[in-house]
C-alpha cells in the first residue's frame with residue numbers, strides 16, 4: 076500500500092487554473108483555447124468527449140463519490156456532463172434540432188463545475204464551463220430560453236434592479252442607520268442579503284462596526300447581474316456592471332467586499348474579464364476581509380461557541396474563484412468551533428443546488444441537491460452547517476427544515492458575530 | 506405502437522424513468538467512440554428493481570420489440586448499440602452493493618453497479634478488500650465487464666472477469682428470474698461449484714441471453730503492493746522475459762505491458778506524423794512492462810522482487826515511481842493513476858485529437874503475442890496509423906490478451922471509414938495466427954470468430970439462444 080498511496084498523493088497535487096479553484100489539468104500537448112467564445116467555437120473540442128462517465132465521480136478521491144446533482148436526479152445520460160457535451164455536438168452538427176427539450180436539459184444544471192473538475196481530458200477539464208455557459212447564450216439567441224422563471228426575474232432586474240420581485244426602494248430596509256460618508260471598505264450587499272437573508276447583511280454590518288473599520292455602502296446598488304449572466308441573459312449585464320462599478324468608485328474605498336459568493340465572482344472575475352470593467356479597488360469576499368481583521372486583532376472572536384460545525388464550499392467561491400482556505404481559517408479562529416469536513420469538500424464539494432437559475436426554474440433539483448448536502452453534513456455529526464454565501468445558506472436551510480433535520484444552517488458571518496457579541500447563554504441556544 | 510409501449514413502460518417504472526425524446530435517446534444510439542455503425546434507440550427506460558426489469562422484458566416480448574441491456578455503453582465493441590432499435594434498458598439505477606461478505610471475500614452487486622460505485626464502497630467500508638478493476642473509466646459497469654470476459658489489475662493472479670463471478674441473478678429473455686451458482690440453493694454467493702455451471706449461459710453472450718440483475722463478485726485481500734517496470738527493446742524480448750517470470754514467481758497480481766505508442770498516449774501525448782509508425786524498426790524502446798507484486802511483509806516483498814529480477818534475466822527492472830520521474834511533470838499523473846484503477850485513460854479514444862478509438866482485442870497463446878504485434882503494426886503502418894498496443898498475462902500465464910488500438914476522427918465519416926478498414930484488416934490478418942479469438946467483438950468480428958468452429962458447436966450456440974429467447978428480443982444483432 077505504501078507505493079500506492081505515495082503515487083496517489085503525487086497524482087492529486089496540482090495548481091489551479093488561474094483565477095479559479097479548479098485544478099489546472101496540465102498534460103503534454105494539450106490545446107490552448109480562448110475563453111468566453113460563442114458555442115460553435117468549442118464544437119470540435121467538446122466532441123473529444125467519450126461519454127465514459129468519469130465526470131459522475133470524484134476522481135481518485137473521496138471514495139469516488141458522486142458529483143453531479145443534475146444527473147443524479149434525472150439519471151439519464153443527457154443530464155450529466157458527457158451527455159450535455161454530445162447533445163451539444165448533435166445540435167451543432169444538425170443531428171438534432173434545437174428544441175425546448177434541449178433547452179430544458181441545458182438549463183437543468185447548476186453550472187457548479189464539479190463534473191469539469193473530475194474529467195481528466197485536459198481540454199474538457201479546462202474549458203467545459205465555457206461551453207456550458209455559451210450554450211445558454213445560444214439558447215437565448217435562438218429564442219428557446221431562458222426558462223420562463225428566468226425571463227420573469229430578468230425583466231424585474233431591468234426594472235427594479237433585483238431578481239426577487241421586490242421594490243428597489245426597499246433594498247436597504249433591513250438597515251437601521253446608513254453609514255455616512257466614504258469608507259475604506261465598501262460593502263456590496265447583494266440582492267439575497269438585501270431582500271431574503273437579512274441576518275447575513277446585519278451580521279456583516281455589525282462585524283464591520285465592531286472592527287472599527289470605516290465602511291460604507293453603495294448609494295444605489297443594483298443586482299450584480301449573476302442570475303442573468305448565468306442564465307444566458309447577457310445583454311443587460313454590462314449595464315449592471317457599469318452602473319455598479321460607477322457606484323463603487325464613488326465611494327473611493329480601497330476594498331469592495333461582498334458577502335455573497337455570486338456577487339464576488341461577478342465583481343472579481345466576470346466584470347473585468349467579460350466586460351472589461353476593472354475596479355480600482357481590491358475585491359474581497361467577506362471571509363477574506365474578516366480573517367484579516369481577526370488576524371490584525373480588530374475583531375476578537377473570544378466567546379466560545381462549543382459547536383461541532385461543517386463547512387459547505389459555495390461553488391462561486393470555491394471551484395470558480397479559488398477561495399477555499401479563508402473561510403476555514405476564519406472558522407478556526409472562532410473559539411470552541413470544531414470543524415468536521417464533509418467527504419466532498421473544496422474542489423469536490425457537492426453543490427447546494429441553487430445556482431445558475433436552478434432554484435427558480437427547477438425547484439425539484441434545487442431541493443434534491445440541498446437535501447443531499449444536508450444528509451452529508453449530518454454524517455459528520457456537526458450541529459451547525461456553515462457556508463459563506465446567503466444563497467447557498469437559504470437553499471440549504473430550507474432543505475434542512477423540509478427534512479426536519481436538527482442541523483442548523485448559518486452563514487459564517489453569523490457564527491463570527493455570535494462569537495463576538497453574543498452572551499454565553501445566547502450562543503448556547505444555537 | 507410506440508406511444509402505447511411508452512405508456513406501458515411508464516406504468517412499470519414511472520414516467521420520469523422512461524424517455525423517447527430524441528435529445529435523450531440520442532445518447533443511447535451509439536457509443537460515441539468506436540468506428541462501429543450507430544443504431545437506433547426508440548425508447549430508453551431505467552428500471553429500479555429486478556421486478557421492473559422482468560416487467561420491461563415481458564412487455565418487449567408482448568410487443569416483439571428488441572430490448573438492449575446497457576450500463577454505460579463504453580465496451581469499445583459497440584456491443585450495447587441497439588442494432589434493431591427498440592428499448593434500451595439503462596441499468597444505472599440498479600447500482601447498489603447489496604452485501605460484502607468479508608469472510609468469504611465476495612460482494613453482491615446489482616447489474617448497473619459501476620467501478621466508481623464498487624471501488625468507492627470498498628475503499629470506504631471494507632478497506633482490507635479489493636476487487637479486480639480494469640483500466641476503464643469509473644462510469645463503466647462491473648457486471649458487463651465481467652460478463653464480457655474483461656481483464657483487470659488482478660488478472661494474472663485470478664483470470665478473466667468471468668472467473669471473478671461467483672453466481673448471478675438473471676432475468677431471462679422471456680421474463681423469468683433464475684439464479685446460478687451457490688446462491689441458487691443457499692443464501693451465500695461464494696462459488697459456482699459444485700452445481701451445473703449455468704453462469705456460462707450468460708458469460709460471453711453480449712447481453713443476448715438475459716439481463717443480469719445481481720452478481721456475486723470475488724474480492725481479494727488488499728495487500729501492500731509494489732509496481733515494477735520491466736523494460737525491453739522489443740515486444741518479443743519483453744514477452745519472453747514475462748514468460749520466464751510467470752513460470753518462476755509467485756505473489757504477482759498483474760503483469761501487463763504497453764508499446765511505445767500506447768505509453769505516449771497514456772501519458773497524454775498525441776498522434777503526430779513524425780512519430781514512428783513502427784517504433785521497433787525505428788530503434789525506439791518498445792516494451793514497457795508493469796508487474797504488480799503483493800506481499801504482507803517487507804522481507805517477503807524483497808524476496809519476491811529478487812526472484813522476479815532473477816527470473817526476468819534480460820530487461821531492466823525499475824520501480825514505477827523512478828521511471829515516471831524520467832518524464833516531464835505534466836505527463837506523470839496518468840502513469841501514477843495506473844496503480845489505482847478505475848482510471849481516466851482518455852487517449853484510448855482521443856489519441857489523434859479526433860475523439861474516436863477502437864481496438865482489435867484478442868485472447869491468445871503467449872506464443873503468438875509478439876507476432877500479433879508485428880502484424881498489427883504492419884497493417885496500421887500501411888494505413889498511416891499508429892498502433893497502440895497493450896497486452897496482459899492472464900491466469901498465471903495460461904493465456905494472454907493482446908489489444909491494438911487505432912485512433913481516428915469520429916467527426917469525419919471518411920476517417921471513420923478508413924479506420925474501420927484498418928481495424929478489419931488487422932482483425933483478418935491476426936486471425937491467421939492459430940490461437941487468436943477476438944473478445945468484445947463487434948458482430949462482424951464475432952462471425953469471423955466462429956468461422957473455424959464446427960457446425961455442431963455453432964448449432965448448439967444457436968439452439969441455446971433460441972431456447973432462451975424464442976422471440977429474439979434480447980440484444981438482437983449482437984452475440985451470435
Ligand SMILES: Cc1cc2nc3c(=O)[nH]c(=O)nc-3n(C[C@H](O)[C@H](O)[C@@H](O)COP(=O)(O)OP(=O)(O)OC[C@H]3O[C@@H](n4cnc5c(N)ncnc54)[C@H](O)[C@@H]3O)c2cc1C
Nearest residue numbers: 576577578579616639640641645646649650655656712717
Ligand atoms: C478507456 C477505456 C479503457 C478500458 N479498459 C478496459 C480494460 O482494461 N479491461 C477491460 O476489461 N475493459 C476495459 N474497457 C471496457 C469497459 O470497461 C468494460 O467493457 C465494461 O466495464 C463496460 O461497461 P459498460 O457499462 O460500458 O458496458 P456496456 O457497454 O453498457 O455493456 C457491455 C455489454 O454487456 C451487456 N450488458 C450490460 N449490462 C448487462 C447486464 N446487467 N446483464 C447482461 N448484459 C449486460 C450489454 O448489452 C453489452 O452487450 C475500457 C473501456 C474504456 C472506455
Ligand code: SF4
Nearest residue numbers: 124127128130157194
Ligand atoms: S466529459 Fe470527460 S469524463 Fe465526462 S463523459 Fe466526457 S470524456 Fe468522460
Ligand code: SF4
Nearest residue numbers: 143184185187188190
Ligand atoms: S455543472 Fe454541476 S450540475 Fe451541471 S452537469 Fe456539471 S456537475 Fe452536473
